[in-house]
Amino acid sequence: RKRRRREAQRTQRGSLYFCVPPSCVASTPMTDFEVQEDKTMYPFSTNPEWSDITPLKQDDGPNPVVSILYSKRFSESMDYFRAILQKDERSPRALRLCSEIIDLNSANYTAWHFRRACLKELDSNLTEELKYVSEITLQTPKNYQLWFHRRKLVEWLNDPSLELEFTAKVLESDSKNYHVWSHRSWVNQHFNLWDGELAFTKSLLEQDLRNNSAFNHRYTVVKHTTGFTREVIQSESRFVFELITKAPNNESAWNYLRGLFDTNEFSQHDEFQRFTEDVISGTKSVHAYSFLVDILMRRKQNSDLLRAVEICKNLGSELDEIRVKYWKYVEKLIRQQIQDE
Amino acid sequence: MEGKQDYIFLKKRHISYLRRSLSILPSSTANYDTSRMTVLFFSLSGLDILHALDDVPEQEIQEIVEWIYSLQLTSEDGYPCGGFRGGHCVTNVAAEATPQDSYNIGHSNKIKQQTSNQYNDHQMSSVCQTNGILSKNSNTELDVRINEGDSSIPQKLLKMCNGNKKKINLSSDTNNAKGLSNTNTVYSKSDGKPPFSNLSSNQEDIHLQFSSVYASQSPLDTGHIAMTYTALASLLLLGDDLARVDKEAVLQHVASLQCPDGSFLSNAGGSENDLRFVYCAAVICHILADSSAINIDAAVTYITDCLGYAGALGQGALQESHGGSTYCGVAALHLLGALKKNAGNVSASKDNDATATNETDNATVTSNVAANDSSAAVAASSYDSEADTELHGLLSPRELDSLVRWLIMRQQDTCDTTPEAVNAREGGLQGRPNKPADTCYTFWVGAALKLLGCEHLLDLNSLLQFVLSTQDPVTGGLAKHSSSGADGLHTYLGLSGMAVLGLLPLQDAMPVDPALNMTCRAVKHLRDLNLRSRR
Numbered sequence: 061r062k063r064r065r066r067e068a069q070r071t072q073r074g075s076l077y078f079c080v081p082p083s084c085v086a087s088t089p090m091t092d093f094e095v096q097e098d099k100t101m102y103p104f105s106t107n108p109e110w111s112d113i114t115p116l117k118q119d120d121g122p123n124p125v126v127s128i129l130y131s132k133r134f135s136e137s138m139d140y141f142r143a144i145l146q147k148d149e150r151s152p153r154a155l156r157l158c159s160e161i162i163d164l165n166s167a168n169y170t171a172w173h174f175r176r177a178c179l180k181e182l183d184s185n186l187t188e189e190l191k192y193v194s195e196i197t198l199q200t201p202k203n204y205q206l207w208f209h210r211r212k213l214v215e216w217l218n219d220p221s222l223e224l225e226f227t228a229k230v231l232e233s234d235s236k237n238y239h240v241w242s243h244r245s246w247v248n249q250h251f252n253l254w255d256g257e258l259a260f261t262k263s264l265l266e267q268d269l270r271n272n273s274a275f276n277h278r279y280t281v282v283k284h285t286t287g288f289t290r291e292v293i294q295s296e297s298r299f300v301f302e303l304i305t306k307a308p309n310n311e312s313a314w315n316y317l318r319g320l321f322d323t324n325e326f327s328q329h330d331e332f333q334r335f336t337e338d339v340i341s342g343t344k345s346v347h348a349y350s351f352l353v354d355i356l357m358r359r360k361q362n363s364d365l366l367r368a369v370e371i372c373k374n375l376g377s378e379l380d381e382i383r384v385k386y387w388k389y390v391e392k393l394i395r396q397q398i399q400d401e
Numbered sequence: 402m403e404g405k406q407d408y409i410f411l412k413k414r415h416i417s418y419l420r421r422s423l424s425i426l427p428s429s430t431a432n433y434d435t436s437r438m439t440v441l442f443f444s445l446s447g448l449d450i451l452h453a454l455d456d457v458p459e460q461e462i463q464e465i466v467e468w469i470y471s472l473q474l475t476s477e478d479g480y481p482c483g484g485f486r487g488g489h490c491v492t493n494v495a496a497e498a499t500p501q502d503s504y505n506i507g508h509s510n511k512i513k514q515q516t517s518n519q520y521n522d523h524q525m526s527s528v529c530q531t532n533g534i535l536s537k538n539s540n541t542e543l544d545v546r547i548n549e550g551d552s553s554i555p556q557k558l559l560k561m562c563n564g565n566k567k568k569i570n571l572s573s574d575t576n577n578a579k580g581l582s583n584t585n586t587v588y589s590k591s592d593g594k595p596p597f598s599n600l601s602s603n604q605e606d607i608h609l610q611f612s613s614v615y616a617s618q619s620p621l622d623t624g625h626i627a628m629t630y631t632a633l634a635s636l637l638l639l640g641d642d643l644a645r646v647d648k649e650a651v652l653q654h655v656a657s658l659q660c661p662d663g664s665f666l667s668n669a670g671g672s673e674n675d676l677r678f679v680y681c682a683a684v685i686c687h688i689l690a691d692s693s694a695i696n697i698d699a700a701v702t703y704i705t706d707c708l709g710y711a712g713a714l715g716q717g718a719l720q721e722s723h724g725g726s727t728y729c730g731v732a733a734l735h736l737l738g739a740l741k742k743n744a745g746n747v748s749a750s751k752d753n754d755a756t757a758t759n760e761t762d763n764a765t766v767t768s769n770v771a772a773n774d775s776s777a778a779v780a781a782s783s784y785d786s787e788a789d790t791e792l793h794g795l796l797s798p799r800e801l802d803s804l805v806r807w808l809i810m811r812q813q814d815t816c817d818t819t820p821e822a823v824n825a826r827e828g829g830l831q832g833r834p835n836k837p838a839d840t841c842y843t844f845w846v847g848a849a850l851k852l853l854g855c856e857h858l859l860d861l862n863s864l865l866q867f868v869l870s871t872q873d874p875v876t877g878g879l880a881k882h883s884s885s886g887a888d889g890l891h892t893y894l895g896l897s898g899m900a901v902l903g904l905l906p907l908q909d910a911m912p913v914d915p916a917l918n919m920t921c922r923a924v925k926h927l928r929d930l931n932l933r934s935r936r
Contacts (some may be wrong), residue, residue: 084848093903103749113573116493118489118490119489119492119493120468120489120494121467121468121471121489122462122467123467123468124468124489125424125441125464125465125468126422126423126424126426126437126441126444127424127425127426128425128426128427128428128429128430128431128433128437129425129426129427129432130428130431130434131428131431134428138434138490140490142490142493142494145475145491145494145619146494146495146619148619164431165431165432165434165435167433167435168434168490169434169435169667169668169670169672170435170490170491170621170622172670173621173670173671176620176671203673204673205672206843207673207675208671208672210585211673212671229850236833236836238716238720238721238723241720241721242716242717242720243766244796245719245720260724270811270834270835270838271835272721272833272834273551273721273833275720276709276710276711276715276720276721278709279709279719280719283719285489296768306932309834310835312835315710315711315712315807315834316412316624316710316711318710318712319709319710319711319713320564322710323710350806380813380814380825380859381814382814382863383809383810383812383830383858383860384860385858385859385860386809386858388458389855389858
């Protein structure tokens with residue numbers, strides 16, 4: 061099923077007609093709402109269920125611009141959608157019509173809005189609806205409306221029990237999907253569900269220690285749970301040190317380390333510096349040097365600042381040539397700082 | 402870059418691509434159906450940058466202007482909350498006379514009241530509700546419930562109602578169900594009252610004609626903040642004087658979308674809220690030279706709360722720092738700073754206008770030296786150094802330094818080595834650490850750096866080569882990577898990014914204002930309109 065969806069995705073954007081396999085090979089039961097190959101309502105004009113509706117064509121005005129060459133299915137479906145909106149008919153068939161529109165254009169926020177109105181009016185089974193949303197997520201996993209709709213459902217149900225597992229599943233196909241992380245983070249905060257989150261980020265970082273989103277999530281988790289106490293900073297920095305040892309120039313890890321460093325005014329500068337010096341003694345990591353510059357700039361002693369200047373020179377001329385202008389700029393800032401002292 | 406041939410800028414191809422998108426888009430772009438206004442903006446602004454907008458015949462220009470205005474919602478149509486739609490998807494849907502409840506999801510009589518699982522979706526109900534309540538009809542009266550603490554909004558509501566000769570009874574909602582974070586709780590019809598309820602006898606004629614409570618259009622036909630922004634920008638690009646913009650309605654629309662935490666939604670039907678829409682709100686208020694509709698302090702707080710541990714801005718607090726949201730936040734701070742400064746100014750003369758065109762060098766982030774030597778043609782930008790001070794006051798020197806560092810680190814000195822990426826170059830900008838470089842970040846990251854006065858610290862030559870490597874030599878336009886297909890967004894942002902950074906000769910690309918994402922020529926037209934003096 062995943063493979064067919066991906067194939068459909070590759071062919072045409074916005075025209076994902078028949079991306080669902082027949083139910084006999086489905087691994088999970090179909091929901092009532094999902095558009096299935098044998099259950100699409102198109103063509104509406106010959107569909108007896110819709111014989112009472114006069115379709116309402118789009119009115120683009122006399123001289124439209126940026127006109128989309130809609131497919132026949134798209135046009136007709138939208139014509140019936142407009143007619144239903146005009147009647148404000150919030151019925152089961154209207155709900156299924158919303159599914160059709162969403163299938164054709166998941167960014168149509170009016171369809172999602174009307175869908176919610178129908179769900180309320182019909183007192184629909186929201187658990188089924190959540191299943192529907194889950195089923196269609198992988199077709200358009202970066203669609204804002206879909207994730208907003210999901211959030212609404214979870215709020216209405218007041219039930220987050222599926223969310224952590226579901227977001228973890230979606231992250232399997234794209235571990236850095238911003239929408240997924242936002243949703244997961246929202247679930248954590250809204251329902252105060254933090255157990256296992258730290259471990260979750262750890263497992264993702266074990267799969268890919270360059271996953272910037274996983275690092276960010278980890279920071280959020282700590283912030284909302286223990287906070288950045290002295291002990292936590294110590295254990296977190298140990299955690300990051302290990303990852304840096306495996307990939308010494310991983311910016312995501314160094315950013316997190318700097319985040320720990322910045323969090324606590326009384327953080328163990330010495331330990332951070334020791335570790336960083338250790339790294340650069342073994343390998344020419346740009347981010348290690350860059351962090352060392354930050355540490356040294358925090359100190360006020362000339363010797364440290366002068367050393368920072370030397371590092372900037374080294375970075376600009378050799379290690380990080382693409383940023384030669386930036387390192388010159390930082391060098392000037394430090395020199396200014398020396399002069400000001 | 403060992404012996405690789407330099408790419409050529411395929412100006413004519415891109416002009417063709419943009420002219421084509423102005424008229425017809427293929428069926429594969431059906432997912433742009435509700436956002437055609439943004440595609441229009443990309444096309445017009447892209448053409449303007451390439452000095453090609455003047456080649457569009459005057460008649461066509463007028464047709465485009467008409468199309469844009471046809472998407473506006475005005476108070477005259479009975480819309481209390483205006484703005485522009487993105488396309489004609491539902492513009493001709495008229496609400497029929499069938500008595501129907503509003504889209505107030507919170508109080509349909511048919512839905513059983515549940516205690517803790519209440520459907521109290523204020524975002525959904527509130528402004529959609531007002532779309533219904535405030536239509537032109539003198540003989541209606543409604544009970545309106547507001548949330549405590551929202552003292553400013555009822556005044557606006559009352560003002561609009563007085564304009565429409567409508568009597569409103571305001572009552573505080575003391576039983577406010579558990580507020581959801583980021584809800585745009587404004588006001589909603591009182592719960593439990595059936596549509597045709599008779600209200601008490603000491604009030605005016607109270608016969609509630611539900612069919613006429615709504616405007617003639619469907620309550621689902623609402624403006625969208627990003628479409629409003631791109632509509633105004635497009636009108637400016639076309640040389641329009643904005644005289645037909647229902648400014649009050651637009652401002653009401655923007656105001657109604659602000660959330661308690663300072664961020665904005667995109668439309669009255671409910672949506673996510675994040676920095677993208679804060680930026681849209683800031684641009685709209687800037688163009689209309691009027692910030693009275695929004696709570697600037699709240700918006701600024703939201704933006705600064707988006708600063709993450711990595712040094713840049715996520716879409717919301719504690720969210721991952723990202724190039725797009727960083728741009729939106731920095732540009733919005735810039736525009737809101739200027740707006741705040743101008744809020745008290747009575748005089749509308751150009752001299753006093755703090756947003757007058759300035760020749761700018763690259764103003765430094767701190768008071769220290771900026772190496773401004775080797776940057777390409779410095780664009781005359783209309784952003785204001787006083788507003789910069791405002792921005793710098795909002796972020797500490799250390800925060801600014803971290804922000805610049807994060808942005809500069811987006812430039813990749815490695816290149817895509819996958820087999821499809823035969824023409825890839827290093828030097829591109831990524832949106833987040835450890836993600837591939839992508840043409841659109843040329844604008845998001847480049848313009849953010851420009852606003853911070855540090856864009857010259859990028860390796861502009863290699864960046865240019867990266868962007869040019871993403872050109873599609875057959876169709877024209879630019880793609881996110883050299884191995885992808887061109888699309889409107891990447892085409893426009895690639896061009897605009899190059900223009901903001903001065904990567905192309907002036908005869909190829911006009912300078913672009915980094916905060917407004919329009920050519921300086923369009924911005925000058927805006928200044929010349931002197932909208933602040935218009936009442």
